[in-house]
Amino acid sequence: MEFLMLALAIGVLLLLIVKFKVNTFVSLIITAFVLALLLGMNPMDIPNAVLGDQGVGNILGSNSVIFIFGGMIGRLVADAGGSYKIAHTLIDWFGLKRLQWAVLIASFVIGISMIFGVGMILLIPIVFAVALEAKVPLLYLGISMTAALSSAQGFLPPQPAPTAVATALGANIGLNLILGLIVSIITAVVAGPLFTRLAQKYAPDAFQFKTELPAVGTVKEYDLDKAPSFWLSVLTSVFPLIFMIIATIYKMVYTGGVTPKNPSMLDSVIEFMANPAVAMTISLIFAIFSMGVFQKRTMAQVNESMTEAINAVAGILLIVGGGGALRGVLVTSGFSDTVAKLFSANGAMSPVTLILFAWFVTAILRVSVGSATVAGITAAGIFTAVVASQAGSDPILPVLVALAIGAGSLVFSHVNDAGFWIFKEFFDLSIKQTFQIWTVMETLLSFTGLLVVVIMAIVLL
Template structure:
């Protein structure tokens, strides 16, 4: 029945070009009927506490505020400052690493498409000045953005998957940083060397880039300092990491029955929505008022961010609708029973299964977010049967890893890459599709190693 629903989703999106959110909601209703759910329970399963409401209710503030922080940093010139400062520090010989680090920092709080739009003009200008092929710097940039998108809260997909599985977002962030850094390095500078050998034609120096258009220029002396720009970009992470580490050290991850004042404060700060709210207030001052930007300009930046995030937010909600049907109908429980019929699944097998489910959905549906949310719905009961709470985090990371694999023509990211780097469709398959697969498999290997060490 799930296969039929996924086929319907593909037909609606690919054949009829229907809006992805609308297609997801329609598919969720059809899947509920195919699974034999009581018609009176279906609306709540799709739209209520188990479906769209479950995901958007908990995460909408995180997604929107995260987008606002990223846009405020960009519009104040902070992203420009980060990129150029690192490039100046690292020099021409280590340009790839400079671009990788800058893109990773910026990618923490900025969704993939917006990050590409922001960074491509900077990277193109640097590549032209350094007389190196655009892809030589573009691959590390893309690898960093993609890794952040797949593994790190407050990015929409990993945050939503963590919420759906009941995983600790702070722990997801800590372990996700390890996975994301390794995958970004392997998919960036290391993969570039391989790609230059088997697809040399893609590495041509370019004097112009049609997709860039008019490039917004900044005078470095008028931009925020490097330290303030980085601090604003990673401010939400600082809150969540400190809170998670504190709880691990002082409470063993378990909140005491009679918490101290400090425990209460840390618990409050550990809430991602609270961390994002405080971080946004800081960003309004650091990238707005302190930079002598008017509140009209600040509000314009935040409005633009809302528009950029809205589409992603709807897709996340639509994926939540599918998740709600899978949970409410008992489908995920049946999957858990099926795989535990001959004894409990080992932690390694659970991680492999989660990755494989997300990978198949990614190849079929295209959207990493939809693949991740649907896989989370299938895995939720298996995760709930595990006594170790770290398992939920590892499964969430495995789903994120699987949801990145083998991007091709049914994924918007494929066309974004092709257009921005001005390469052929064949070259896009050779570079982008393989790059996403390298990140996915590398991520899986790192997560499997973590599973064997932590579980």
């Protein structure tokens, strides 16, 4: 019966967003209240479940600092010309014959700290200019660019959805980042340069060489001689990851992956620096200097970049919070516990089975709702109790389930996903061509990611 109520609530969400065009955040909050009533919750408990420390507050909380500061770092790098420098340096290194790989790497590095839509807006003009110079179709380079951005969005903290899902499942962010890097790199290669070869054969009409694109407008260029150095730009972009990776490796090697009862001074310092909110704060301070003060940008210019970042992240942040409202109801109502009991009734579930089921449920939500963020966070709410009961003290299983949910959230993007229309407009494609390229690419990212996660589970668990 609980599953039927969830299905009805998803139907309400679709009706509000698709039929009545209600704002996504508002629709999510309304749906969360509806779901709580359908599940028979005490009306007095519903507001806290939706908005309190189990709902919106749980997901946003300290995560809001991670999301906003991450967006600020990305914007500071872009506005100083650092992203432009990264792209052009890699293109110069790789040469015209390996342009796809240069674009893939540049997009991946930049995409770590930039939400998908902002990354597209930033990179499309650069990649378009390169495509014109190389006399190749934009889509020839654009698939690799988009695959890298989408892969980072699906698997890597500090991107909003992976961070929120990992937090909800109690997964270690640092370990999530390390394993997520492996998954995202493999999926980006498969759905980027490799998929491009296939797409050119079955959808050749999409690969038209165009000298202008309506959605791109004037291509903004930077003076490469005055832009930040390549290595400083890369360091600033990945600075938050360095702390988390070092701390995770340190704990795995020296403390067995757990916090010691009597930590040394070094243990305490590393634990503090590895906290995602702390790492992002330190990284933002570094970015203000490396991409602002050291580049002779005024604080007014730096503040303008950070304000633009807040404006860009705000919409995503609200959707993440709305997804958290659904998660809060699923956990507080006992729905998540019901799912856990359902699985435990048939004995302990194998890790691979749990991973496959988490991917499947997320995939259904993704196809139904459209938003990868909503699908991922909702699925995390469904599987919170299952993961807690099956993982015990094992730090790897929650991470693998989080990555499987990330993979499921990317599958079969179609007309109810904003990314579908962003891709269509930027690359000036027909709806048929967008299905042929974007939808297939996203699905390939999803299945490849799932395959890598399953292999990890077999090897590591």
